[in-house]
Amino acid sequence: MKFNKWLMTGLLISGLWITSTQPINAEANASIHNESIYDLYVDRYFNKVITNDYDVNAKDPNAFAGGDFLGIIEKMNHIKDMGFTTISIGPVFATETYDGKRVLDFNTLEKRFGTPEEFQQLISEAHKHNVKIMIEFPLNNYSVNHVWNSQTGWIQSKENDVLTLDLTKVEVQQALKDTLVEFAKTYEIDGVKLSELNGAPTSFINEMISSVKEVRNPMYVIALEESDANFDVKYSDDLQVNFREAFKNTDLPTEGIVSTDYNELLLFDHLNTERFTYYSALENMFPPTRIKTALGAMFTMPGVPYMTYGTEIAMNGQHAQESHQVMNFRVDEELIDYIKDINNVRNKSETMRTGKLELLKNEDGYIVFKRYSADEEFIVVINNTSETKRIDLTSNIVGENKELHGLFESDIVRPDDNGEYRLVVDREIVEVYQVTDLQGLNKSYIFAMALSYVLFLGFLVIVWKKGKQRRNEQNKK
Structure with missing residues (x-):
């Protein structure tokens, strides 16, 4: 049955769309609303070469572990296969700490991460896979040994070996803008995540955004801090916490997550949280x-999905020493396969990325909504409760003479004698139904089921023949 379910899911997800969309990464059509972002630290991902392992100690959670640019290239297919279109790789500048936050010099790449040629190779390889590369650019709180530490007119403090700049100074603002723009011109990056925004005037952040966007199109600029600046997508602490609180268990309130719009960043944790x-x-x-x-x-609500590396292996941790573990690629594939499938649904459908939402039900973990546009329509059922749930939808919601194809549980729902569509979804499951015209018998389903049983019977025949051959050989002895 597992084989049948896998086969049917693949056929449904790959073949049901009656309206095809343009490639989501086409440059002429580029928009951050078409992206899904995978966030990582270079040092914590994969160590491809040892020639750049300077003072590396993988057993010390506070030390460099050895991850490098070539390691990301090595594992690019892992990220690409899950359906992510943008990789955020943290700060890449010369630094005193594995996370890149204690910057020493913006004009030099961290030697433990690799060479400038290897960094550009990473970007080029990503582009070959139709994946974008985003780097993090901290606006403040560098190492006290930063090359700017002698600029006394710029400095606000040097407490705890952290260099804090006065971001209201015109000279500081100009230096940061020039540095970021020059970096973007040197390397073909596709985006920037600004960080350490505290103390930065909104007008200055907007100037940073405008300046770097002039270098290349697209050039996405985001932040994981709340701000009134003109970022491509909004981040909200409350929304991040609401997602976490709604799904950490079943039957929990979900009012705080159902009003998202396509211009919001959707996440339940990040590298600075538990x-x-x-x-x-x-x-x-x-x-x-x-x-x-x-x-x-x-992945089914309006907004831009943002996932932290290690989520696909259920990485745990309350503090950085725990939550910034080196990525382990020897894992169970079930969760990874689910991410592939749900991301594939979003990537294939412009309606899932930017279409409208009509909320049909929202009650303590049980959410039903319609995603729709002029071209296509879906019904999404999120049953984050402890029991099976049922909802009956009228033709006023679904439409006349329609049928609903479940993309994950492989069921087909047609109207009953009263013209209603009865959707039954098991506990702790998200199901996506594509709405199509009523077609009667599902030939694809019948063919797939027949094919699966033929293959299964063929397998049994092969096993029987091999067993018979072994018995004959043993009898001859």
């Missing part, structure tokens, strides 16, 4: 199931 797994484990819940349900919501 891991989502930490909170679900505190609830004595099975983290992979919690993650699947939460991601199912994030």
